[in-house]
Amino acid sequence: MNLPNQTFAAQDEQAPPSPKQYLFPLILITSLFFFWGFVHNLDPILIPHLRKAFKLTDLESSLVDFSVFIAYFVMAIPAGYLMRKWGYKTGIIVGLLLFGIGSFLFIPAADTKMYVFFLGALFVIACGLAVLETAANPYVTILGPAKTADLRLNFSQSFNGLAAFLAPIIGAKYIFTDAGYTEAQVAAMSPQAYDAYVAAEAASVKGPYTVLGVIIILVLVLFIFTKLPDIKSDPKxxxxxxxxxxxxxxxxxxxxxxxxxxxxxxxxxxxxxxxxxxxxxxxxxxxxxxxxxxxxxxxxxxxxxxxxxxxxxxxxxxxxxxxxxxxxxxxxxxxxxxxxxxxxxxxxxxxxxxxxxxxxxxxxxxxxxxxxxxxxxxxxxxxxxxxxxxxxxxxxxxxxxxxxxxxxxxxxxxxxxxxxxxxxxx
Incomplete structure (x- = not known):
């Protein structure tokens, strides 16, 4: 889902940038729609994967969603304050930083083989996503003529849908292992065999989230060095x-x-x-x-x-x-x-x-x-x-x-x- 956009005005109304000057910032902002859609749609893969590996009930595995969406509730007010105080570009940078850190936290979570650490990593990622979604929608609306704002927003949101299609397929390929054990077989394992199984299942999550973290940090660097127009709320x-x-x-x-x-x-x-x-x-x-x-x-x-x-x-x-x-x-x-x-x-x-x-x-x-x-x-x-x-x-x-x-x-x-x-x- 995407947080709704609000109406903003460009700071420099006397000399508006040309459409070509908007192009690269628009590409960068649109990439955010894809990335948060991608990480959200890895959850259907994580839930059954972690459920089997940690012998979770369905209630316990639903804490994956709880960790993600409670972050949106917690960050709703701080995200708005952050961007009112320091600007939307700063908000995007903070959001990407949290997104990247949360992705890398899957490495120690896998090493410790503790479910609660996976939930913590997801919460950090979601805090970043909440900030990004709060910032990205209004940015898209000002990166071009006002009369085509809705068109740009729908175009950007379509990449969120593309991510929803690709994420489960890619996630299954790199997160699901070839062990193929049923829940009954996992339950019947000896303590030593189960420990080795959990280690392998936890480790399979490292690669995809590490790659994702690296990509997000690279996008963060691009945002740091890219000039984006300032936006402000309508004073009226x-x-x-x-x-x-x-x-x-x-x-x-x-x-x-x-x-x-x-x-x-x-x-x-x-x-x-x-x-x-x-x-x-x-x-x-x-x-x-x-x-x-x-x-x-x-x-x-x-x-x-x-x-x-x-x-x-x-x-x-x-x-x-x-x-x-x-x-x-x-x-x-x-x-x-x-x-x-x-x-x-x-x-x-x-x-x-x-x-x-x-x-x-x-x-x-x-x-x-x-x-x-x-x-x-x-x-x-x-x-x-x-x-x-x-x-x-x-x-x-x-x-x-x-x-x-x-x-x-x-x-x-x-x-x-x-x-x-x-x-x-x-």
Whole structure:
């Protein structure tokens, strides 16, 4: 997902740079969309990998998502303060630095062979991502003419979708080992054999995250030596109190709906590999390829949904898509075999428009309270940390991860209620 952009003005309005001067900065900023999309979509590979290696329950493995999305909640206010105080370029540099450090922390995490250190490394990475996402969206909007700002933002976000397609496939190739042990075989290992197995499984994570860390540091160096335009908030904007913003029914509904939607997205995509291994009886590497296609479906869904919005109001389209997602989730829960894979890929396609649509409807008509409302809806991303814990708990209690997908089913029902009750701005 991408944090929403806000409107900013270039500092130097008298001598605007030429389009050629914008090109390299735009390439750099767009690369950030790819990198945070890539690392987010490694989570579906990490969850089953670490689950098996450390003999985790589904609830314990869901702490991967908790570590990532709680960082967004924790960093929401500090990231904004950082960029107001020292500027957006500084924010990007700090974000990349945290991203790189977190990637390199996978090395000591693998050496210690302790699950908690992997969670710590993911938290540091996610703190960096939260800062980057807060900065990158507004930067894209000012790197060129104002009339093409939305086009540039959608173009940059498409690389996030490309990463969602590639990350599970690449991650499976370099993180999943060829040991091929089942959970029962791992449980039956002697202490010495298990220790050697954990060492090998933990070490397989080192390479991909070390390479990622090196790339991020190189991008960081490029940002340090690249001149980027300064941006500032519109001085005409009035101050707004949270209590005043929350008087708007659309915003209250939007916060709730976004909390549940992000929870649904994380549940569906992060547990995709684990889910289809159980429901369709395929191995993890084959499941990871399907996870890549789920990411591709998510990306295509954004484009198709945007096209449909030319003919249908966004509120009505969200209503239809939420119903389809509920029906497909029911198929995923109660069916078996390959149809469950296609059902989840379908869910990925139809839920793709939900984050930006809920956001835009939630802040519709807020006027001077728009920025405050935007921040509150962004903080609702914490749903991605909380709701996967319930999925993991249900899966452990029922001994069936398919039943855990009752959680995203409920989430899509909440999105349906939002679409039914929200008032579209005039």
């Amino acid at each position: 904007e009035g101050k707004s109190k949270i209590s005043d913003a929350l008087k708007f029914m659309n915003l209250r509904w939007g916060i709730v709906a976004q909390f549940f939607y992000v929870g649904a997205q994380v549940c569906v995509l992060s547990f995709f590999v684990r889910f289809v291994v159980v429901s369709a009886g395929i191995d993890e590497k084959a499941a990871a390829i399907y996870a890549g296609f789920a990411g591709l479906a998510f990306m295509l869904g954004r484009f198709v949904g945007t096209l449909f919005m030319k003919y249908l109001p966004s509120k009505k389209l969200l209503l239809i898509y939420s119903v389809i997602c509920m029906l497909l989730t029911l198929v995923a829960i109660f069916a078996s075999g390959s149809i469950t894979i296609y059902a989840l890929i379908g869910v990925s396609f139809f839920m793709s428009i939900m984050f930006p649509t809920i956001f835009s409807l939630g802040i519709g008509g807020l006027g001077e309270h728009t920025k405050t409302g935007s921040s509150l809806i962004v903080m609702a991303i914490v749903g991605g940390a909380i709701l996967p814990l319930f999925l993991g708990y249900i899966s452990d209690v029922t001994q069936n991860i398919q039943y855990g997908y009752i959680v995203p089913l409920i989430c899509f029902a909440v999105v349906f209620l939002f679409a039914k009750n929200v008032k579209a701005p005039l």
